[in-house]
Amino acid sequence: MIRIAxxxxxxxxxxxxxxxxxxxxxxxxxxxxxxxxxxxxLLLPATQLSMAGSLRDVNQGTSILVQHLYTSTTxxxxxxxxxxxxxxxxxxxxxxxxxxxxxxxxxxxQRWDYVAIAKLEKAYVYSMMVDLWGxxxxxxxxxxxxxxxPTFESGAAIYDKLFVLIDEALADANKGAFAIQPTTADxxxxxxxxxxxxxxxxxxxxxxxxxxxxxxxxxxxxxNALLTANxxxxxxxxxxxxxxxxxxxxxxxRHPWHRAEYQASKSYYMSQNFxxxxxxxDDPRIRYYFFRQTSNYTVGFTPTGxxxxxxxxxxxxxxxxxxxxxxxxxxxxxxxxxxNSPINNLTAAQTFITNTGATGAPKxxxxxxxxxxxxxxxxxxxxxxxxxAEAALTMGTTGDARQLFQDGITAHLNSVNTISTTGGNSAxxxxxxxxxxxxxxxxSQYDAADAAGKLNAVMTQKYIALYxxxxxxxxxxxxxxLPVLPAPIAPLNTFPLRLTYSVTELAxxxxxxxxxxxxxxxxxxxxxFWDK
Numbered sequence: 001m002i003r004i005a006x007x008x009x010x011x012x013x014x015x016x017x018x019x020x021x022x023x024x025x026x027x028x029x030x031x032x033x034x035x036x037x038x039x040x041x042l043l044l045p046a047t048q049l050s051m052a053g054s055l056r057d058v059n060q061g062t063s064i065l066v067q068h069l070y071t072s073t074t075x076x077x078x079x080x081x082x083x084x085x086x087x088x089x090x091x092x093x094x095x096x097x098x099x100x101x102x103x104x105x106x107x108x109x110q111r112w113d114y115v116a117i118a119k120l121e122k123a124y125v126y127s128m129m130v131d132l133w134g135x136x137x138x139x140x141x142x143x144x145x146x147x148x149x150p151t152f153e154s155g156a157a158i159y160d161k162l163f164v165l166i167d168e169a170l171a172d173a174n175k176g177a178f179a180i181q182p183t184t185a186d187x188x189x190x191x192x193x194x195x196x197x198x199x200x201x202x203x204x205x206x207x208x209x210x211x212x213x214x215x216x217x218x219x220x221x222x223x224n225a226l227l228t229a230n231x232x233x234x235x236x237x238x239x240x241x242x243x244x245x246x247x248x249x250x251x252x253x254r255h256p257w258h259r260a261e262y263q264a265s266k267s268y269y270m271s272q273n274f275x276x277x278x279x280x281x282d283d284p285r286i287r288y289y290f291f292r293q294t295s296n297y298t299v300g301f302t303p304t305g306x307x308x309x310x311x312x313x314x315x316x317x318x319x320x321x322x323x324x325x326x327x328x329x330x331x332x333x334x335x336x337x338x339x340n341s342p343i344n345n346l347t348a349a350q351t352f353i354t355n356t357g358a359t360g361a362p363k364x365x366x367x368x369x370x371x372x373x374x375x376x377x378x379x380x381x382x383x384x385x386x387x388x389a390e391a392a393l394t395m396g397t398t399g400d401a402r403q404l405f406q407d408g409i410t411a412h413l414n415s416v417n418t419i420s421t422t423g424g425n426s427a428x429x430x431x432x433x434x435x436x437x438x439x440x441x442x443x444s445q446y447d448a449a450d451a452a453g454k455l456n457a458v459m460t461q462k463y464i465a466l467y468x469x470x471x472x473x474x475x476x477x478x479x480x481x482l483p484v485l486p487a488p489i490a491p492l493n494t495f496p497l498r499l500t501y502s503v504t505e506l507a508x509x510x511x512x513x514x515x516x517x518x519x520x521x522x523x524x525x526x527x528x529f530w531d532k
Contacts, residue, residue: 026353038105040114041185047098047121047188048479052243052376054090055125055471056256057083058132058499058515059376063470065245065478066463067313067485070269075313077493080093081503088133088502091125092141099125100142106509112175114355118168123376124241127207131475133454134498134528145486148396149510156214156529159207188243194232199241201231202379209387213479213532220395223388227398234384235414241379247371247424256373257334260371270310270327273486279308280466280530284430284438285354287339288332288416292362294325296344306344307362314488314528324364324486332416333425333468335374337429339364352438357428366394373423377413382411384445390480393455405446405458409439412465433444456482478531497531 024477059110061083064074075082097320099122129136138158140150154478173193181268189195208222221232234240246253260267270290278286309326311317340360363369377383385408392401402412413435420427430438446457459482466473476484478497506516 002060003320011520021319029524038101040106040109040111040174041181043098043102044114044117044180044185045187047095048243049120050090050095050098051088051121051125054087055128055376057087059470061499062469062474063468064271064275066470066473067191067271068274068467069268069314070271070311070472072313072316072319073492075271075311076316076488077314077491077495079493079496079500081500081506084499087503091129092137096122096125096205097144100144103386110176110347112172113178113180113191115171116150116169116178117180117196119165120196120203123165123169124160124203125306125523126158127162127203127210128315128459128471130158131210131528131530132471133498133501134523134526136200143445148510151511154529159211159529163204166204169195173200188241193241195384198234198239199379200230201226202234202241202384205233205384205387206379208280209391210475210479211530212391214530216395218293220397222374223273223391223395223397231312234379234381235401237381237418238375238410239382240415243378244423245372245374245376247335247373249367249372252372255334255374255376257401258336258372258374259367260369261328261334262367262369264323265368266326268328270308270329272310272312274467275308275327279306279353282350282441283411283464284434285332285467286353286466287330288420288427289330290327291330291337291339292327292341294296294365295362296339302376307341312489313486316490328365330511331370331425332419332472333374333377334370335372335419335423335425336370338420338425340428342410353432371424371426373419373425373521374420375468375487377466380409380411380415381416382465383462383472386465387413389454390462393458395452401454401458405454405461406439406443408441408458408465409461410435412461415465468472480526493524496524497527500524 005069026522031185036230060069061074061079063069064071065077067075069243099118102114102118103122104116106112118474126136126138134155135152137150137153138161142145144152171195178193180186189199199391205223205226208219208226208349219269225231226488245255245258252259257268272342275285275286275290278289286308290308292309294309295307307327309322312324315398331338331340340358341362342355342358343353346355385404388397388399389401389408413430418428419425421429442457442461446454459476459480462481463473466476476482500520501512503516503520506512512519
């Protein structure tokens with residue numbers, strides 16, 4: 001049995017390293033033979049790999065919807081039932097199936113450490129699925145193959161169950177020894193009990209804030225209860241709940257954005273809207289987020305002529321042969337190159353984007369450039385700070401919103417520095433003095449704003465910091481409408497309030513197959529339960 005489990009997990013792990021396709025994000029597409037007796041230390045890392053891999057397509061699509069990236073159809077608000085089918089199918093058949101196996105087997109063996117981690121992964125993934133799709137299978141889906149046609153449950157009902165599940169996980173974590181061996185079986189936190197407890201409380205915080213428009217009293221009371229009890233939250237960048245990628249090309253375990261773009265063919269344009277937001281607001285992260293392959297490109301899409309060649313959202317123009325010209329991903333979050341080339345058209349008002357020390361030159365990137373050692377940030381210290389700031393401003397929860405706003409910006413700038421200098425990446429860090437001055441600059445804008453402007457400042461800085469996690473930015477945008485995003489140039493539809501269901505699910509599940517078209521159409525215009 002152990003040999004079967006070892007082969008199975010080796011297969012799963014290999015999928016992290018087998019790369020090349022622009023669509024790959026730790027591809028987990030199949031579920032090989034389940035061992036009769038599951039081996040928990042082999043199943044746990046498989047769930048974490050498949051969690052990162054299965055969220056690939058939805059992260060890509062939502063990043064485009066919130067104008068962090070561009071592709072021709074999604075940026076025009078078009079979606080169909082195949083766009084997110086791989087994410088949906090992989091989450092249910094692989095990641096969540098394995099998590100439930102760990103919970104059942106871990107409970108039988110009284111291995112509460114594994115059970116606690118599995119329940120928290122389950123709560124996180126299901127919460128994201130509710131956020132993205134709304135009503136989904138939940139209770140029946142946990143029955144594995146015994147239920148072939150799982151019932152769809154309301155997102156609100158599932159959220160209620162997830163709060164209970166998180167509390168169960170916290171209780172499980174304190175039952176007996178928390179001794180994951182080897183610690184590498186836990187890819188994310190290396191078996192650190194306290195780290196998982198912080199993650200659990202931070203997830204609860206995020207979910208409470210998510211429901212503040214429809215259940216304000218529950219949201220306010222829940223957040224204040226966490227703060228009053230001094231429940232451990234993610235409070236440093238080292239405690240981030242995130243997935244880190246490696247540096248090897250063969251076998252390939254690099255960040256999927258690096259694998260997609262650091263080659264001759266490319267899948268994306270950078271969002272011109274996002275580029276110009278950073279450039280026009282003098283944000284030094286522009287050199288870390290984007291790498292220019294040319295110094296001056298003025299035809300069509302880049303009026304500044306500074307080499308930041310992307311596309312505006314909703315641009316329906318056909319793509320010319322411009323793979324060697326368009327800007328691409330930088331060192332954060334994809335593990336690409338840091339842009340150290342001079343920038344044309346800087347103004348005297350720009351004090352954080354400068355050409356001081358800019359001695360590099362643009363180049364056409366290849367897979368030999370950068371390391372690919374990027375990050376998929378799930379719940380981070382910066383996110384927690386911005387959530388607390390939003391809650392303080394909108395619900396009057398405990399906390400100094402201004403200080404939390406400052407701490408969120410600082411935390412993210414330091415995250416950029418960390419990714420820029422570890423895991424094989426080589427980029428200059430933002431000096432401490434620059435970080436301090438930039439935070440002070442944004443704080444002065446915050447101070448000058450009215451109440452609505454202060455919330456806009458918080459959500460704008462969070463939006464910029466969420467580059468690499470379009471799912472959370474998509475959640476924030478639907479909940480707050482902030483920051484205001486430019487309308488697509490040539491939209492094909494209204495902005496989607498939910499993602500499309502898997503066509504396979506709609507075609508094969510008898511509970512929904514008779515109304516598949518109606519359900520799919522409604523996904524575009526029906527808000528999730530917490531969106532008001």
